[in-house]
Amino acid sequence: MCGIVGYVGKESAAPILLDGLSKLEYRGYDSAGVAVFDGDRINVEKCKGRLKVLSDKIDGGNSLKGNLGIGHTRWATHGAPSDVNSHPHTNEKGTFAVVHNGIIENYIKLRSYLTDMGYNFKSDTDTEVVAHLFDHYFNGDMLETAIKMLGKLEGSYALGILSKDNPDRMIAVRKDSPLIVGLSEDGNFIASDIPAVLPYTRDVYLLEDNEIVELRQDGVTVYDMDKRIIKKDVFKINWDISSAEKGGYEHFMIKEIMEQPKAIKDTISPRIKDDKIVFEELTLSKEYIRDIKKIFIVACGSAYHVGMVGKYILEDMTRIPVEVDLASEFRYRNPILSPDTLVIAISQSGETADTIAAIREAKRLGAKVLSIVNVVGSTIARESDNVIYTWAGPEIAVATTKAYSTQLAIMYLLSSHFAYIKGLIDDCKLSEIIKNLDLIPPLVEKMISNKDKLQYYASKNFNSKNIFFLGRGIDYAIALEGSLKLKEISYINSEAYAAGELKHGTISLIEDGTFVIALATQDRLFPKMLSNIKEVKTRGAKVMAIAKESNKEIEQEADIVLYIPDCDDLITPSLAVILLQIFSYYVAVSKGCDVDKPRNLAKSVTVE
Ligand code: AGP
Numbered sequence: 001m002c003g004i005v006g007y008v009g010k011e012s013a014a015p016i017l018l019d020g021l022s023k024l025e026y027r028g029y030d031s032a033g034v035a036v037f038d039g040d041r042i043n044v045e046k047c048k049g050r051l052k053v054l055s056d057k058i059d060g061g062n063s064l065k066g067n068l069g070i071g072h073t074r075w076a077t078h079g080a081p082s083d084v085n086s087h088p089h090t091n092e093k094g095t096f097a098v099v100h101n102g103i104i105e106n107y108i109k110l111r112s113y114l115t116d117m118g119y120n121f122k123s124d125t126d127t128e129v130v131a132h133l134f135d136h137y138f139n140g141d142m143l144e145t146a147i148k149m150l151g152k153l154e155g156s157y158a159l160g161i162l163s164k165d166n167p168d169r170m171i172a173v174r175k176d177s178p179l180i181v182g183l184s185e186d187g188n189f190i191a192s193d194i195p196a197v198l199p200y201t202r203d204v205y206l207l208e209d210n211e212i213v214e215l216r217q218d219g220v221t222v223y224d225m226d227k228r229i230i231k232k233d234v235f236k237i238n239w240d241i242s243s244a245e246k247g248g249y250e251h252f253m254i255k256e257i258m259e260q261p262k263a264i265k266d267t268i269s270p271r272i273k274d275d276k277i278v279f280e281e282l283t284l285s286k287e288y289i290r291d292i293k294k295i296f297i298v299a300c301g302s303a304y305h306v307g308m309v310g311k312y313i314l315e316d317m318t319r320i321p322v323e324v325d326l327a328s329e330f331r332y333r334n335p336i337l338s339p340d341t342l343v344i345a346i347s348q349s350g351e352t353a354d355t356i357a358a359i360r361e362a363k364r365l366g367a368k369v370l371s372i373v374n375v376v377g378s379t380i381a382r383e384s385d386n387v388i389y390t391w392a393g394p395e396i397a398v399a400t401t402k403a404y405s406t407q408l409a410i411m412y413l414l415s416s417h418f419a420y421i422k423g424l425i426d427d428c429k430l431s432e433i434i435k436n437l438d439l440i441p442p443l444v445e446k447m448i449s450n451k452d453k454l455q456y457y458a459s460k461n462f463n464s465k466n467i468f469f470l471g472r473g474i475d476y477a478i479a480l481e482g483s484l485k486l487k488e489i490s491y492i493n494s495e496a497y498a499a500g501e502l503k504h505g506t507i508s509l510i511e512d513g514t515f516v517i518a519l520a521t522q523d524r525l526f527p528k529m530l531s532n533i534k535e536v537k538t539r540g541a542k543v544m545a546i547a548k549e550s551n552k553e554i555e556q557e558a559d560i561v562l563y564i565p566d567c568d569d570l571i572t573p574s575l576a577v578i579l580l581q582i583f584s585y586y587v588a589v590s591k592g593c594d595v596d597k598p599r600n601l602a603k604s605v606t607v608e
Contacts, residue, residue: 002101009187013069014061020196029073030081035097036069046086072099079124091135102156102177181205206377253397308477317419327358348403349604350378447578458586475519482580489588512540
């Protein structure tokens with residue numbers, strides 16, 4: 001996903017832009033660029049490759065003079081990664097410069113319209129049409145020009161625009177792509193995400209869709225599409241800067257794995273009061289909850305895997321039918337919803353395009369939407385009827401860990417809360433559940449203490465060509481997550497199978513030396529998993545099993561056994577997944593992969 005930074009103020013803009021873009025590298029990108037007004041002209045420097053390539057090209061920003069500028073890291077969607085396709089883009093005269101995150105869906109039509117009027121395009125991007133269209137409509141007033149131009153755009157965009165003729169300000173706008181405004185005495189900022197402005201200010205505006213902001217050194221004005229001024233509340237960021245930095249760890253991912261006990265505790269504790277579960281943020285009435293006939297959980301990637309765990313727990317505790325759907329499928333399959341259907345959207349970033357589209361479809365079809373989100377004020381959070389925030393703090397590594405674990409925690413809390421409201425569990429049972437939930441942070445800490453052992457097993461298996469994950473019930477959902485973690489950071493081919501499916505085809509893939517990770521944490525399904533382990537062992541597999549400490553007989557079957565403490569089946573997902581996260585992390589490190597920014601991936605997929 002692209003990253004945008006803009007600055008106007010007392011300081012030289014270019015170094016600030018580079019610093020801001022470095023805080024957005026986690027979003028995934030393949031090129032970078034800046035445009036700075038030097039008092040006479042807009043100077044643009046941009047190139048394919050890492051931010052360092054650009055920084056070296058402009059001597060850390062010192063070779064670009066001026067205190068008004070915009071910067072961009074591009075994750076290619078239209079047009080291959082290249083210097084010419086990098087942002088910022090300009091009109092032919094170089095009097096306007098634009099950076100963009102999102103997709104202009106009608107760019108082909110606009111491009112031919114502008115070409116017919118004599119405009120010449122340099123790049124293959126959708127974004128370049130914005131620069132020429134702005135030129136086409138420019139009447140000297142940036143705001144008026146922007147409003148007129150935006151009326152022609154279809155699709156998603158966060159835009160930053162400079163004009164040579166308006167050298168004291170920039171214009172920015174958002175629709176379906178995140179953009180915040182940073183406010184400070186020394187200058188004002190736009191950025192795709194909060195870490196980019198944190199070193200300079202904690203005061204931000206969270207822009208809503210179709211809000212246009214005019215940024216000057218001495219102030220910021222926010223307008224709607226009718227040029228009416230909008231009074232925005234200042235949102236104070238309480239993150240400490242270190243939480244957005246690595247804090248001494250080699251990678252953000254391992255730092256965030258280590259932060260899980262605290263993240264889970266921060267997420268659970270505020271929702272336990274006087275031995276009851278409380279969701280003060282929920283406006284769903286008790287009557288509504290009692291009348292829910294069906295729940296859909298919609299999400300992507302790891303968030304979808306949380307939904308898979310959520311299905312098992314919600315159905316077991318609330319007896320409400322739950323359907324888990326990939327958001328990218330849900331949005332196009334004309335789902336059967338009704339006013340007594342609750343749609344739960346799960347998203348770390350709150351900006352995943354498919355999940356945004358899914359909740360919009362759900363609302364169009366009359367369902368209530370409850371979202372579980374980690375980024376405060378994100379699009380999904382703001383468009384849902386109810387939002388429950390996970391308090392994992394900023395998650396920088398592309399591979400999610402602490403956000404995933406806090407989403408799991410919310411699923412436990414929500415399932416118990418609904419079951420209690422429906423009268424399916426009494427105070428005694430609720431108290432027992434709360435005790436189990438309070439055990440999660442220290443038990444996760446205990447799982448993390450296995451990291452040296454896991455590093456050893458990873459070092460022995462990082463050359464595997466294929467690694468299979470097996471599980472039944474909730475363990476199958478965890479197997480899916482373990483497999484995704486391994487794939488996305490180590491690039492090893494891996495599949496997760498419902499262990500009962502082995503005999504229906506998959507077992508043909510097992511041969512001598514195949515590495516299989518078998519999850520056997522569910523008491524009721526343990527004997528079945530033992531047989532599945534035997535099945536793959538007899539075909540030559542090497543098995544690393546995860547089981548409860550009391551199930552020692554698994555040592556007769558598996559080559560390696562990782563134990564989780566004896567605990568209620570409800571919370572085993574939170575423990576088993578830690579082992580899989582750490583194992584995958586060390587496999588990727590052993591392979592020398594770019595753990596925090598895996599190839600081809602972005603932290604938040606804000607385009608289809
Ligand atoms: C998980 O490690 C991946 N980075 C990816 O699958 C991610 O979970 C997915 O893109 C959903 O992102 P979201 O939670 O921000 O919506």
